[in-house]
Amino acid sequence: MSAVAYADAPQEPRYETIRIPDPQPRDTKIAAQDVSVFYGAKQALHHVSIDIPARAVTAFIGPSGCGKSTFLRCFNRMNDTIENCRVVGTLDMEGDDLNDHSLDVVLLRARVGMVFQKPNPFPKSIYENIAYGPRIHGVSKSKADLDEIIESSLTKAGLWNEVKDRLHEPGTGLSGGQQQRLCIARAIAVSPEVILMDEPCSALDPIATARVEELIRELRENYTIVIVTHSMSQAQRVSDRTAYFHLGYLVEEGPTENIFNDPQEKRTKDYITGVFG
Template sequence: MAERETKISARNVDVFYGEKHAIRNLSIDIPDRAVSAFIGPSGCGKSTFLRAINRMNDTIASARVTGGIAVDGEDIYDSAIDVVQLRARVGMVFQKPNPFPKSIFENVAYGPRIHGLARNKTDLEEIVVSSLKKAGLFEEVKDRLDHPGTGLSGGQQQRLCIARAIAVNPEVILMDEPCSALDPIATARIEELIDELRQNYCIVIVTHSMQQAARVSQLTAFFHLGTLVEYGDTDEMFTAPQEKRTQDYITGRFG
């Protein structure tokens, strides 16, 4: 693990929703160009922490985040940070595919257009095609880029959402159970894609499936009751966890 450069660093992070203490004193260093999986029972804080990494919790009135989270050493909760820019750098793919009610082309072009990443129409087309290719979708949709994104199958819609996230040149891609609404074949496609994308991005995935964590991640973090119990090499975590709670969860004694 030592050779990987840290991309996201959290120190003593607490997250509250009103009175509810959702994350307790969490510190973690997440490396670049690797997949880190967050596992643990429902309601243990995995998605809450994921959303703290691109300030999605800001959209919830009762949410409060304390402690520090930095991307490339820059505190993302600093008042000078432009949240729109942050969310371009730290993209998010949700559990349920959520394409915009626009054409396939416009779904991907939207971000680059509002962030001014394309100088002209040719530039924009190049970004859209390259993002769809990276998301493994271009060959399937190249003849119908003007068709609505909502007309695609669930697995294709999720890849479209990944293409949309990639199109604004993010450094980090957060995925909140990206396969839970998909069938096994679509899931396998997304997992292959995650494996390819990690060459260029820091990827953090929340998953309910320990098998999925074992297949796609290099590092795994186990959450329980709002605390980070253990974080380390995925193979070691599944074969020789350090903590009894991790062992009990992995062997199905609770969760």
């Protein structure tokens, strides 16, 4: 089965995304409908529609510049920070249109946390890195509440036992893998519903990468996770569903096992088998 071009816009071909359903349907956390992104006159993302399942890991894969990170940033409005960037379409999260500009972006980013490519702890203590979010969002009512949130967040991030005796030391003094887990702990400290991860292991060594991947598998029991990765083996290891992007289009999406073992679209197969990309 090949992608089919629509004839309604000759200057901009529209392609039908191949969708492979889950054997057991999952609840949808975010429903994207006809999402396009423009940087000035340049269109970076074309009419993307996809359902992001709740309490699962969805991986976005594809060559550099294919639009996967651009699409990821739509979920927490990070594209708003880019001059001349315009997002059209609908991103519905349980009744809220995330692209509605009357939506409070600060509150949105508490609901949709993000972990970036390079670990970026604040130049503060480990304790203050985690405490920052709960304080500004009014999550904690007392010092005891805050202490509990910090221990819980670090425990969920698999870091508590490694740092519990040095909470007041700088977060920047941790190893790269520990810093990334600190950033994950910081993201979950405000009890988000969704965690976005943009190449979270690209700056880490194999041992640290394995620990973060193990953490991702643990976190999906309680969070909806969307990860952008250049590593196809990582997508296979950690994700439940995979979406393949090419030249700003969503080409194919479905259960990870199907995408890697039986892709339906030639472009997907060529990328996965290394013919291009």
